[in-house]
Amino acid sequence: MIKAVIFDADGMLLTGEMFSKRLSKEYGIDENLIEPFFDTRFRDYIVVGKADLKKEIKKYLGVWGWKRSLEELLTYWFQGNDLDLRVIEVIKKLRSQGIKCYLCTNQEKYRARYLINDLGFKSVFDNIFVSSFIGYKKPQREFFEHVMRELPEIKKGEILFWDDREKYIEGAKKFGFKTELYINFEGFREKIKKYFNI
Numbered sequence: 001m002i003k004a005v006i007f008d009a010d011g012m013l014l015t016g017e018m019f020s021k022r023l024s025k026e027y028g029i030d031e032n033l034i035e036p037f038f039d040t041r042f043r044d045y046i047v048v049g050k051a052d053l054k055k056e057i058k059k060y061l062g063v064w065g066w067k068r069s070l071e072e073l074l075t076y077w078f079q080g081n082d083l084d085l086r087v088i089e090v091i092k093k094l095r096s097q098g099i100k101c102y103l104c105t106n107q108e109k110y111r112a113r114y115l116i117n118d119l120g121f122k123s124v125f126d127n128i129f130v131s132s133f134i135g136y137k138k139p140q141r142e143f144f145e146h147v148m149r150e151l152p153e154i155k156k157g158e159i160l161f162w163d164d165r166e167k168y169i170e171g172a173k174k175f176g177f178k179t180e181l182y183i184n185f186e187g188f189r190e191k192i193k194k195y196f197n198i
Helices: 019-027 031-044 053-058 070-078 085-096 109-118 141-150 166-175 185-195
Strands: 004-007 100-105 127-130 159-163 178-181
Touching (some): 004 085, 019 070, 031 053, 053 070, 053 109, 070 109, 085 100, 085 185, 100 141, 109 127, 127 141, 159 166, 166 178
Parallel strands (some): 004 100, 004 159, 100 127, 159 178
16 A cells, blocks of 8 residues: 655656756757766766755856856756646645655755745655755665655555656665656556545
């Protein structure tokens, strides 16, 4: 029996283009100049809390030709996605039936705080697990172990883990969670009905 559902942020609750693609398209910045930041410092250090986004991204502003302030860049980044209210409604229905709902997301700390506080995720979920706060990221085993330590009343096999990335699904399945790959809302709506009467 499923007692808890884990959701993903980007690609599931948040829709729209990736920040790097939007920045390239809307400001004419070559994606080849943007990607090195995300492929190295961001992915390996910032997203697990070992480096600070504001300090690290500052070094790239000149290379990117960004003429405005750092804060304006971060605002543009953080506010650039739409919240899929249909998924939020499903979460509300699940919680009304006593199903615990959690968010597991690979995020750096500033955007995480924006999502939790400004976008209101803290009132949507029973708990939120963020890579930069934990020090590990999906699909690392240590990330999932941290989640389980926070959920002592729930067993691995009682958790349904959703994500839009196959490698995260594979890691979660290997860890012992039940898993489903998120492709689009329509598919999600059909699959979730197999588990719950909503």
